[in-house]
Amino acid sequence: MLSLPAPAKLNLFLHITGRRPDGYHILQTLFQFLDHGDTLDFVPRSDGRIQLCGDLPGVPTEDNLIVRAARLLQEASGTNLGATITLHKRLPMGGGIGGGSSDAATALLGLDRLWGTDTGLGKLAELGLTLGADVPVFVRGRAAWAEGVGERLSPVELEEPWFLVVVPPCHVSTAEIFSDQRLTRDTPPITLAAFREHGGRNDCLPVVTARYPEIRNTLILLNKYCEAKMTGTGSCLFGAFPNEREADKVRARLPATLQTFVARGCNRSPLHLALDKAA
Template sequence: MGAEGGGPATAPKAANDRLHHCPAPAKLNLFLHVTGRRADGYHLLQTVFQMLDHGDVLHFDLRDDERIVRTTEVPGVPEQHDLVVRALLLLRAEYARRHGGLPPGVDIAIEKILPMGGGLGGGSSDAATALMALNHLWRAGLTQGELMALSLPLGADIPFFIFGQTAFAEGVGEALQAVEAPDCWYVVLEPGVAVPTAEIFCAEDLTRDAIPVRIADFSRHMKTRGGLTGFGRNDLQAVASRLFAPVAQAIEWLGAYGEARMTGSGACVFCAFSSEAQADAVLTKVPAKWKAWKAKSLQRHPLWAVMQTHQDVE
């Protein structure tokens, strides 16, 4: 998939009319507890989100008209359903409300690296990157907090990526506090199945009564255990393992090398290592039936500098 996207050749654009090679990093849920369920059916969660230096890459070119166009195919995701396009339509409407007219259109090319239904936040991360990039290109002027609020109706993970740092999350995932987490390497296995989030959360045997923890509990554990021994658990893991045998198999295999667990609602499985060499050694042993890769933890989103241009006013 080309970095420039499809379509006929056009005259070169000025640097302020494009943003290319914008990272949309993967995330891991270092733990995920389900503490209850709201009257509207949404589940109450506690988790720690951490980003990885591995993910999708997006490219944006402003157009001479007002259309928002995805120039690359994303298998299984029609353009009108793509979170990137939906997020930019929201941002465009907010721009029009504030500035009294529509901004230029944009061509969006997506290099899709992260798997669908993997629990790595791929679609949400893409949408967050698009919002940050176009807030900058359009000079829309939204603060970080305003972008987070704008994106929340599309998905509870999107505000985290805009928040842009390792976070302790509560509520449906939207109440975020910065927290320190392991600076380490991860091996991530893709079991080869897409796990539908709704199916996991609707399961009758899902545990929904985890005792709430405090951010101090997580921080204390990281300091005393060195960060590589996992805190808590993933309450969705047992359900996903029961419904999708490849998830259970991946957890069992990777568990021979450390504490392996599933991220999000699945299907991907991860394990932390203190060095790249340790991660490399495990990668050489991964069975051919699985795709596997290594990634380093990120403390800040790669577009952090762009976000700070539109930081909240104290």
């Protein structure tokens, strides 16, 4: 059996600089991975079937990004093999930490290894992009400066702080935020050097806090202890700390009813570290 992580990501900032004719948004963002996420177990099958164990509430199996990724790779590689895949879900859904996209990337890389189809990261990233804008960065496995719709990636070396992540008690649909009339789509493009000097913001935050009072209130609370930011289109909020102890201290002060976790920021995806180890 092959067991692999599907880590979370954070968008350290997110600027919307324009919109394509097809409605997709042109963005600038910085992706960093967390050493916290789902786990997928893979067992090969000779009958060609894709079986998923570990159903998600509200997601029909055929729509699960893991199953869709598996079928895409079967088709692209022409393999006759199948797999039984077990998903151990830990990441909140609709949290902006990329759980579904990361599961898809882990399925693509894990099955490519299991089946010996040797597809290569470039082709896997291309297949992944058809499943979601966030899949390619998980396939490439490097913290990245991203442009375009999130698929034009340049690897970057960032500090690797500890993050306290807070999951407000609501799901946010990415499509709903991107279609809100109030969203600003005209932030002037910046450079990585400018971000390192002046930082950046999340252009989705005003729309998300206007729509979700729970997120606005959680942001106010977290801001008492650190500079709180939002990842992706929400709902998750985070703060950076120099070490685990400092992050844990703030975590202990938050109401026990709030879902929270502490994880290390990683420039190299835990998925790729695990694949190297398993080689």
